[in-house]
Amino acid sequence: MTIAFGNPDRPNSYIGKTVPRPNAERLVQGRGRYVDDIVLPRMVHVAFARSPVAHARITGIDLEAAKAVKGVLRLFTGADLAEICTPWVGVLAHLKGLKSPPQHALAVDRAAWVGEPVVAVVATTRAAAEEAASLVMVDYDDLPVVTDTMTALDPETPLIHPDLGDNLAFRRLHEEGDVEAAKAGAHKVVSARFRTARHTGVTLEPRSILVDWNPAEEQMTAYHATQAPHMMQTVFAEHLAIPEGRVRVICDDVGGSYGIKVHVYPDEVATAAIAKVMGRPVKFIADRLESFTTDIHARDHEIEAKIAVDEDGKILAIDVDDWTGIGPYSVYPRTSAIEGNQVVNLCGGPYDFANYRAQTTVVFQNKTPTCQYRAVGHPIAVAITEGLVDLAAAAIGMDPVEIRRRNMYADDAYPVTSPAKMRFEGLSHHASMDKLMELMDYDALRADQVAARKQGKHRGIGIASFIELTNPSPFMYGIGGARISAQDGCTVRMDPDGSVVAMSGVTEQGQGTEAMLSQIVAEGVGVSPSRVRIITGDTQVTPYGGGTWASRGAGIGGEAALQAGRALRDSILEVAAAMLQADQSGLDIRDGQIVDADTGIERMPLEELGRIVYFRGDTLPKGLPRELVQTRHYITSEYPFAFTNGVQASYLEVDTDTGVVTLLKHWCVEDCGRIINPQLVDEQIRGGIVQGLGGALFEEIHYDQDGQLLNGSMADYLVPMAGEMPDMVVGHVETPTAESELGAKGAGEAGTAGAPAAVMNAINDALRPMGAQVTEMPFTPERILRALSKIQD
Amino acid sequence: MTGEFSEKVDIEVTVNGEPVEARVPAGRHLVDFLRLDLGLTGAHASCEHGVCGACTLRVDGEAVRGCLMLAAQADGADVWTIEGLTDQGACTDLQRAFVARNALQCGFCTPGMIVAANDLLNRGGIPTRAQIREHLSGNYCRCTGYEAIVDAVESVARARAQDGKGARAGEGAA
Ligand code: FES
Ligand code: FES
Numbered sequence: 020m021t022i023a024f025g026n027p028d029r030p031n032s033y034i035g036k037t038v039p040r041p042n043a044e045r046l047v048q049g050r051g052r053y054v055d056d057i058v059l060p061r062m063v064h065v066a067f068a069r070s071p072v073a074h075a076r077i078t079g080i081d082l083e084a085a086k087a088v089k090g091v092l093r094l095f096t097g098a099d100l101a102e103i104c105t106p107w108v109g110v111l112a113h114l115k116g117l118k119s120p121p122q123h124a125l126a127v128d129r130a131a132w133v134g135e136p137v138v139a140v141v142a143t144t145r146a147a148a149e150e151a152a153s154l155v156m157v158d159y160d161d162l163p164v165v166t167d168t169m170t171a172l173d174p175e176t177p178l179i180h181p182d183l184g185d186n187l188a189f190r191r192l193h194e195e196g197d198v199e200a201a202k203a204g205a206h207k208v209v210s211a212r213f214r215t216a217r218h219t220g221v222t223l224e225p226r227s228i229l230v231d232w233n234p235a236e237e238q239m240t241a242y243h244a245t246q247a248p249h250m251m252q253t254v255f256a257e258h259l260a261i262p263e264g265r266v267r268v269i270c271d272d273v274g275g276s277y278g279i280k281v282h283v284y285p286d287e288v289a290t291a292a293i294a295k296v297m298g299r300p301v302k303f304i305a306d307r308l309e310s311f312t313t314d315i316h317a318r319d320h321e322i323e324a325k326i327a328v329d330e331d332g333k334i335l336a337i338d339v340d341d342w343t344g345i346g347p348y349s350v351y352p353r354t355s356a357i358e359g360n361q362v363v364n365l366c367g368g369p370y371d372f373a374n375y376r377a378q379t380t381v382v383f384q385n386k387t388p389t390c391q392y393r394a395v396g397h398p399i400a401v402a403i404t405e406g407l408v409d410l411a412a413a414a415i416g417m418d419p420v421e422i423r424r425r426n427m428y429a430d431d432a433y434p435v436t437s438p439a440k441m442r443f444e445g446l447s448h449h450a451s452m453d454k455l456m457e458l459m460d461y462d463a464l465r466a467d468q469v470a471a472r473k474q475g476k477h478r479g480i481g482i483a484s485f486i487e488l489t490n491p492s493p494f495m496y497g498i499g500g501a502r503i504s505a506q507d508g509c510t511v512r513m514d515p516d517g518s519v520v521a522m523s524g525v526t527e528q529g530q531g532t533e534a535m536l537s538q539i540v541a542e543g544v545g546v547s548p549s550r551v552r553i554i555t556g557d558t559q560v561t562p563y564g565g566g567t568w569a570s571r572g573a574g575i576g577g578e579a580a581l582q583a584g585r586a587l588r589d590s591i592l593e594v595a596a597a598m599l600q601a602d603q604s605g606l607d608i609r610d611g612q613i614v615d616a617d618t619g620i621e622r623m624p625l626e627e628l629g630r631i632v633y634f635r636g637d638t639l640p641k642g643l644p645r646e647l648v649q650t651r652h653y654i655t656s657e658y659p660f661a662f663t664n665g666v667q668a669s670y671l672e673v674d675t676d677t678g679v680v681t682l683l684k685h686w687c688v689e690d691c692g693r694i695i696n697p698q699l700v701d702e703q704i705r706g707g708i709v710q711g712l713g714g715a716l717f718e719e720i721h722y723d724q725d726g727q728l729l730n731g732s733m734a735d736y737l738v739p740m741a742g743e744m745p746d747m748v749v750g751h752v753e754t755p756t757a758e759s760e761l762g763a764k765g766a767g768e769a770g771t772a773g774a775p776a777a778v779m780n781a782i783n784d785a786l787r788p789m790g791a792q793v794t795e796m797p798f799t800p801e802r803i804l805r806a807l808s809k810i811q812d
Numbered sequence: 813m814t815g816e817f818s819e820k821v822d823i824e825v826t827v828n829g830e831p832v833e834a835r836v837p838a839g840r841h842l843v844d845f846l847r848l849d850l851g852l853t854g855a856h857a858s859c860e861h862g863v864c865g866a867c868t869l870r871v872d873g874e875a876v877r878g879c880l881m882l883a884a885q886a887d888g889a890d891v892w893t894i895e896g897l898t899d900q901g902a903c904t905d906l907q908r909a910f911v912a913r914n915a916l917q918c919g920f921c922t923p924g925m926i927v928a929a930n931d932l933l934n935r936g937g938i939p940t941r942a943q944i945r946e947h948l949s950g951n952y953c954r955c956t957g958y959e960a961i962v963d964a965v966e967s968v969a970r971a972r973a974q975d976g977k978g979a980r981a982g983e984g985a986a
Contacts, residue, residue, distance in 0.1 A: 039911055046919025047907040049854020049894030135961035146839075223858050223866055223920040223954055274856070274920030275954050307859045529918030529955050702914050702960055707958035733952070735864040741958040742949035743957065746941075770957075 021760065022542065024693065030609045030619075031098035033538040033544050034761070037698040038548050040534035042272075042527065051272040054227035054244050059300040062496035063092060064663050065293055067286055068138040068155035069312065070130030073166070073346075073385035073726025074179070075159035075388065076127050077724045084154040085140055088781075090147030094155070095139040095293060097125035097808075104292040106256045107283065109349035111499025114356045117189040117381075119349035120180045122290040123260075130159065131179065132385050133728055134312025136286045139293060140303065149306075164726045167343035169322060171382035179347055179383045183596070184290025188349055189356035189381040190462045193363050195438040197375030198327075201336035209410045212726070215399050215775070216719035217319035220392055221738050224274020224304040226314060230294035234784065241265045241291060244273045246281040249564035252558045253502045254352070255291050256633040270556030276528040277393040277710065279314050283351040283570050286313065288660050291481060298692040311731035315394035316720060317358060319344055322398050324406035332415055332422040336374035337438075338369045343381055346388035350499045355389050356381050361396025361488070364439050366404050368486035369664065370426040374440035379432035385726040391568070397487060398711055405483040405776040406783075406794060413787060420461065420782065421723035424452060427484065439488075444657070446664040447752040448484060451688045454750050455482075455666050459686045464670060471672070472759060472788070478683070479780025481669045485773040489691070490574035490661035490756070492654065503798035505654055508562025509579040511540055511587045512648035515633040517611055517625030519544055520584070522554040524564015525576030530767060531699035532572050536580045538695055539761065543584020544591070545608025562650055567613075569766020573695055574661055577655040578759040586649035595628055597643050653759065661756045665689030667708070669781040675789070675807055678800030680782060682745040684785055689769040690752040693762035696724050700766045701749045707770020708747055713739040714771075715778035715796050823887040827852070828896025836883045843867040843878030845886075846893055854894035854923045865951030868924035869893055875931035887974075894923035903930045905971060908965040917955030925951050929965045938969045 023029045045472065068085075106121035126137045138155045142148035150585040163177035170176055171186040178184055201206050218234075229242040239261055245251050248268040273280065305313065310531045315317055320343045327336040341362045345355035357663040359379030366377055412422040427448035436442050439503060464480055471478045496503040507524045514520065521540045527533050533553040541548040554560060562579075588608055595613045596603035599622055606615040613623040630639060632645050638643060655661065668686040673679075687704050694700050721729040730736045732792035755762025775796060782803070783792050791806040804810045819838045824831065827850060837847055841860075846852040846869070856867035856946070860879045867878035870892040897903050903926055916922040925948065932939060932947040939947065944965045945958065953961065 040914065043911045043914070043916060043919070044907075046912045046916055046922055048898045049852075049923040051853075051919050053853075053856070054921065055857070056847075058851075146837075221954060223864060223952060224856070224918070273916040273918060274858075277954070307861070355819035405856075451942070529916070532912070698914050702917065704955060706955045706958050707957075710954070732861065733859045734861070738952060738954070739958075740952060741945040741962065742948045744945070744958050746959055746962075747957065804905060807853065 031542045033542040044556040062300040064148045066152040067136040068152045070135045073164045074162040079158035081156035085151040088151040090143040091151045093141045097127035100776045101125045109351040109354045113499040117356045122284045122348045186383045193376040198336045198374045198376040200475040201374040202327045207414045208331045210325040213312045213316045213322040214322045220277045220279035222275035229302040230291045232295045232301040234298045241268045267559040273528045276557045298386040315390040316387045328411045332417045334372040339377040341379040344384040350390035358396045362400045362514045365400035369484040371428045382515045394768035395772035398775045401485045402776040409780045445754045454558045477673045477785040478783040479785030481777040483773040483776035484666045487663045488660045489570035491569045492659045494659035505563040507576045509566035509583040510650040511583040515629035519551045522561040525572040526556045539580045540584040546611045562808045572765040573763040582651035618736045663764045667777040669777040671781045673785040678803035685747045688750040691766035692764035693755040704770045708774045711771040711774025715775040821884040826890045832909035840883045842881040843926040852893045865924045868927045909968045913960045915960040915964040921953040
């Protein structure tokens with residue numbers, strides 16, 4: 020039996036409805052349970068002495084003053100931990116040529132970025148551990164520091180890792196068609212230099228971990244703010260020589276992740292190692308400076324790009340040269356080459372064109388390591404593509420919407436393979452653009468812009484179409500050798516009172532995973548969502564799965580939940596048919612009742628069936644299967660990724676005297692396939708947009724040439740606050756994926772993917788009459804005034 | 813945060829309506845005192861220097877950052893955390909509106925956000941969206957993009973005005 024998604028009045032129609040999140044009530048009452056809220060008996064705290072210099076040999080460590088602090092129990096150097104914790108190397112086999120040196124939990128004889136942990140101090144209180152960490156004396160012999168991306172490969176630049184032969188971590192060139200010939204024959208070739216700033220996630224809850232080692236059971240339990248509990252289980256087991264089955268990772272409430280909490284951090288592995296040595300619970304909570312210097316950074320790209328078009332605005336070629344600096348190590352185990360690789364995969368994404376060349380060059384530097392952060396590579400690729408398309412439109416005097424319409428894949432063209440060799444199963448660029456035009460009333464807005472201009476107000480409209488990669492298969496990490504699961508599982512069971520418990524391998528980080536799963540299971544089984552309890556985030560309890568990343572929760576975890584729920588429904592109906600002496604196919608479950616499928620007449624509540632199965636099994640036919648528990652796992656198999664699409668628009672005003680940008684309104688129409696909970700999807704989009712707006716207008720990590728991070732506080736690294744953010748209109752087109760019964764794709768990154776490009780294009784639309792243009796993010800007042808030649812030094 | 817002074821100070825505070833006597837290190841921040849010594853983990857510590865609002869508490873009727881105030885400074889004060897405000901029903905309507913509008917995702921900012929928003933609503937009247945945004949501009953939320961929060965606060969302001977409660981709502985706990 021399939022679900023009639025088209026009929027909103029079907030029985031148990033919970034998929035597609037806004038249903039409240041079961042965990043929200045707890046959180047508004049302050050009853051969340053984040054890692055720092057957990058206190059265990061005999062718990063101690065660890066703090067880290069970190070490198071104050073960007074690159075140096077460690078020639079001596081003096082721990083005496085630190086040891087004298089009251090409450091200090093033990094100190095660990097890199098050499099101490101290296102005895103019990105093996106180093107790791109952040110490479111993947113399918114990213115050909117990617118190299119990175121071994122990385123230790125604590126620096127052993129060399130520190131390679133400001134913030135790298137060097138000595139761990141364990142004390143009875145966090146305050147004592149921190150005070151003692153500040154008293155650790157380390158002798159550093161300075162080594163040459165490499166900070167600039169574009170000169171990292173120059174022959175005169177020192178090598179960060181002489182053993183590796185050069186500062187190149189990874190390079191990939193993709194070529195399709197003949198870009199040079201296309202440019203030579205083009206009506207116009209437009210080029211631009213783009214820059215996206217170094218960002219970090221600034222999760223409100225800092226990275227947090229509490230690890231306990233029970234020597235009697237030889238079992239490790241890690242309470243961890245993570246997106247991937249099973250991945251971390253493998254990592255702890257492998258590097259601390261513990262059987263995987265003896266590591267349990269528990270992930271309760273997590274205070275924001277956005278990709279920050281899906282990586283292996285040396286201080287967190289050190290915390291686990293120390294717990295094993297000391298045989299007691301050890302807690303590490305990063306402070307805000309540590310967050311800025313050690314949470315992964317992202318998006319530090321410099322790009323030269325060109326677009327060639329004919330007289331009609333048809334795109335003939337796109338040519339991209341992307342450079343990024345990733346810090347001294349490729350981050351384990353997902354690697355720091357994925358972001359650049361994504362730029363190559365995603366540029367030109369919405370458009371049907373033939374000639375494409377893109378190269379990414381990924382170099383080492385002495386800065387904080389970079390890795391995957393919400394919408395990995397998308398904001399960069401979308402800024403390049405949509406920036407180029409707008410410049411081309413301006414060059415030939417065409418409306419930016421019109422040039423897009425002339426180039427986007429037709430909605431009936433699918434399946435297609437893009438020039439980047441991405442396979443699209445079904446997208447809706449034109450329908451999405453039509454919907455956007457209607458929502459924003461494009462023509463009226465253009466009229467408003469003209470009227471404002473007459474009053475000396477410089478307003479701009481920016482459009483950005485995009486594709487988003489979701490529902491990843493093993494092609495993302497697994498084929499490269501990483502033990503990162505692309506499949507996910509769900510176990511659903513019915514208890515005697517007719518209530519349902521579902522355990523899933525995907526995790527909740529606030530996006531509404533548990534609500535989404537409860538709706539799907541409720542519909543799959545035939546009970547109200549309030550009768551379903553969801554359990555996530557415990558490797559000892561849930562089926563094996565990948566967790567939360569690359570917008571996979573609904574599409575993959577959701578499908579597993581649907582299949583498990585449907586299977587449980589069948590098991591229940593088999594028992595019901597025996598009890599009622601009815602034909603199983605004539606029965607259904609609706610709102611917790613066994614009913615006649617045709618008439619809807621109630622035959623028996625699930626409580627009664629539960630009572631019989633669990634307490635009066637003697638009354639059932641001998642040999643009748645009576646397992647009221649089912650597990651299903653799901654993996655995508657037809658397409659390596661389920662692409663989604665969308666289009667955003669920004670309307671803003673630029674004050675040409677101060678350079679200040681005021682966001683007036685923002686729109687996003689996106690197509691994530693089947694929508695399970697409209698409200699949750701809309702709020703994912705809104706949150707994502709604002710994260711993208713932060714990158715467009717404010718966020719930028721600054722380093723000096725010695726590799727010192729200059730703005731490591733929330734007062735100095737500006738994030739979007741309520742006062743500066745616009746209201747956002749969100750609309751949808753639904754093109755379900757045919758790969759699954761549910762048809763859901765991801766929605767977690769669409770907002771962040773498109774917002775920066777929309778803002779860039781809107782600013783440039785506002786500035787165009789003045790002949791000014793900005794392509795270097797964030798678009799600070801200073802950069803805008805420079806573009807207007809109002810600042811010139 | 814480093815630098816906890818070693819001296820101890822005796823304090824008497826009312827926390828969520830209950831008397832508390834404690835001997836605290838002079839450098840202990842109020843939010844840490846509540847979290848570590850009293851087990852009231854509803855207020856969160858995040859930036860620990862007064863920028864993010866995650867630690868917002870109500871002290872003597874005012875919204876205060878628990879990471880900027882020392883426990884010693886709270887001697888004699890009337891302190892309310894999200895736990896106590898919840899028990900008193902001082903912000904039930906706001907909490908309901910946050911859930912209904914999905915004005916929270918990870919929830920880490922939420923207790924501070926609710927205390928800060930309640931502070932605005934207790935002044936009475938119906939603030940404009942711009943005023944709500946302005947008032948909450950010291951409370952950082954990375955998840956929601958703020959619009960749902962503004963919607964929730966606005967809807968409660970309207971509802972309270974309609975019920976004629978205005979500034980009196982939530983006074984039970986102040
Ligand atoms: S923790 Fe107090 S304002 Fe951020
Ligand atoms: S809900 Fe996560 S920071 Fe606000």
